Amino acid sequence: MKRMESLIALMVCILLAVTACSSGGKNNPAGSGGSGGSSNTSSNASADNTPAPSGDPVTIRTVIKDVSASNPLYAQYFDALEAALLEHEGLNVQFELVELPQGNYAENLNLLLLGGDIPDLIYFQGGDQPIAEQGLLEDLRPYIENSKYLKNIMMEHNIKRIESYPYLLWIKPVTPKVPVVRADWLSGLATGEALMDNPTPDNYYAFFKELVDSGKAKYGITVAGDLAEINFIFNEAFGVTSTWLKKDDGTYEYSLVSQAEKNKLEFYNKLYKEGLFDNEYMTKQWDTKEDAFYKGDAGVIVGTAGKVIDLYEARMKELHGDSAGLVVLPPAKGVSQGFGATDVTKESRGFAISAVSEHKDVVFRILDFLASPEGQTLDRLGFEGQHYNVVDGKAVLTDAFFSEWIASFWEPIELNTTIPVEGALLGATAQESLEMPTKYFKEDNNFAIPEEHVATWDALTNLYKEYAADFITGKKPISDFQKFVDAWYANGGKEITEYANDLLN
Known part of the structure; x- marks a missing residue:
């Protein structure tokens, strides 16, 4: 403060x-x-x-x-x-x-x-x-x-x-971030078809594991510095379907202190412990993330739908040949499925x-x-x-x-x-990366944090990031999740949750 x-x-x-x-x-x-x-x-x-x-x-x-x-x-x-x-x-x-x-x-x-x-x-x-x-x-x-x-x-x-x-x-x-993998790697793995047909978290885990066990990649997935990118894949599958989740009694709770978030972090910890989630993900920047993908260290990365996927594919083909074109992976399927609710507040x-x-x-x-x-x-x-x-x-x-x-x-x-264009501005993979999220589109229920709560909200966000990193890396056991929840409410989360319920109801 x-x-x-x-x-x-x-x-x-x-x-x-x-x-x-x-x-x-x-x-x-x-x-x-x-x-x-x-x-x-x-x-x-x-x-x-x-x-x-x-x-x-x-x-x-x-x-x-x-x-x-x-x-x-x-x-x-x-x-x-x-x-x-x-x-x-x-x-x-x-x-x-x-x-x-x-x-x-x-x-x-x-x-x-x-x-x-x-x-x-x-x-x-x-x-x-x-x-x-x-x-x-x-x-x-x-x-x-x-x-x-x-x-x-x-x-x-x-x-x-x-x-x-x-x-x-x-x-x-609206361009959420979507996961991509080399087409030749996807087709060469026994778990690839199951992942595309039924992309449950378990099938994602099996796919990441085979990527690593086969020697194709050092780890299944990497991200740039925090959990935002991997969350595009897994949030909805674990039930983190909006910023504020409606409980059985009709009240709302912040998604990051929910049981759904705990289950998701436990899954990330499993990936991390087994070397399937890049153990250096917190120090990755966008360029080192992409470099890891091009070199084959990372089997999967997440990129902005549309033109960015075109650039990824062009670079991968340049380095490894046309067979190394990319495939867009579906969002994980579980409690729900999608690349996350869309924020319309800003x-x-x-x-x-x-x-x-x-x-x-x-x-x-x-x-x-x-x-x-x-x-x-x-x-x-x-x-x-x-x-x-x-x-x-x-x-x-x-x-x-x-x-x-x-x-x-x-x-x-x-x-x-001023001049008509012959053909499309995007390649087939990039175009699919734009089309796939549209069938899952829905608006989020978040809202702009009032000025009097901004400093508290920033502190609570940092509190979550610290705990989440410790849960994933094993510095804290996931059984301590309730301690995080208690700390979140005690440090201003209670007041913001009351504000959210007044607003959303």
Whole structure:
């Protein structure tokens, strides 16, 4: 609690300092508190901060996970985006890509923001709520209402999320994470057919065990740092079907203190003890997780449905041949089946506009342009002659498109580009990864935690993570689960559960 109060106090000081003193733009040293365009640059802007199409461009400082100017593909992309904005929107802008250190993106981003360096356009993948609560992120609803293109491509879940939490925008289909395995490995194992026909936790266990016993993989599955990815497979099978579970007496309990969660953690402990669950999963990052899969250390990994699965498959085939294409595994089947309930309270990741940016209108016009046919052509298809060729008036996608190109911004279900596309944007496996979850789709019953409970909720989340890791690794016996439950309720869980029951009932 004291740490959170200190953090809030620090953030308030930062906001005051940035608002009063920011000079912005590239002329600021790192961490000086500027955001977007120097005073000289902003003199070229009109009254609504729209830069004139002549003169010095307005600098839009941008931070996005894994996007660096040192990567030639991204350098080419943002050069092309600058040119397209000037041609189609009359926006004379220059992107400055802010670099973050290697490691946990959410943590490093918060360190940047807490240091007073707040870019104009910010991609979050966690850690955004404390920043929003300090008033540092712009409410996007009035911008969307007046947009040319964005409001027309938003899907139902986007609309619900932006109404509930108006600071993050992430226009993509509902894409849970799905498990994949090499096709040649699946077909070569006796347990593979049983898993596909009846994917119970027991059949998953048998499949992981044969993967390891056969010498094909060192361990059955790995994940990136926590349980979020493996939970997409097993939550529903063990009865963790929503954030708040309804009990027989009609009241609700938090799923992570339920008997269903205990049963699931006991299963994970079994996998861990037998070496079927990567014993180094807590230190894995996304890149080391993927590397373990490509090298054959991990038999199964979990990736975001859609384009990410295309990239995984292209890389696996490049390394091991066409027979090493991927197969999407079904979610485990038990109490229920599915890849988990969908949160509609907020986007879990997405783009935000700095509330202290001098160029908020310009930043949103960039986001709006990326929803236009011209913007979608660049963002979804890449570069002509590299990622597609125009043949008989249609865009024919190249191998490079499937192996390296992924949209940086919006991916609405309906493709609206300036040129029709021959064939599909996704390979068969990636397309299946999108279609399979749709038959299991359902909304979660979670809700935004009230501000007065946020610090408590964060502490309770950390408490769960500590206990869960100890249960899985065997540092604590699963028989101690009730001690965790008691501690969870005693440290604020009782009050939040009472709030949840008032709200849900």
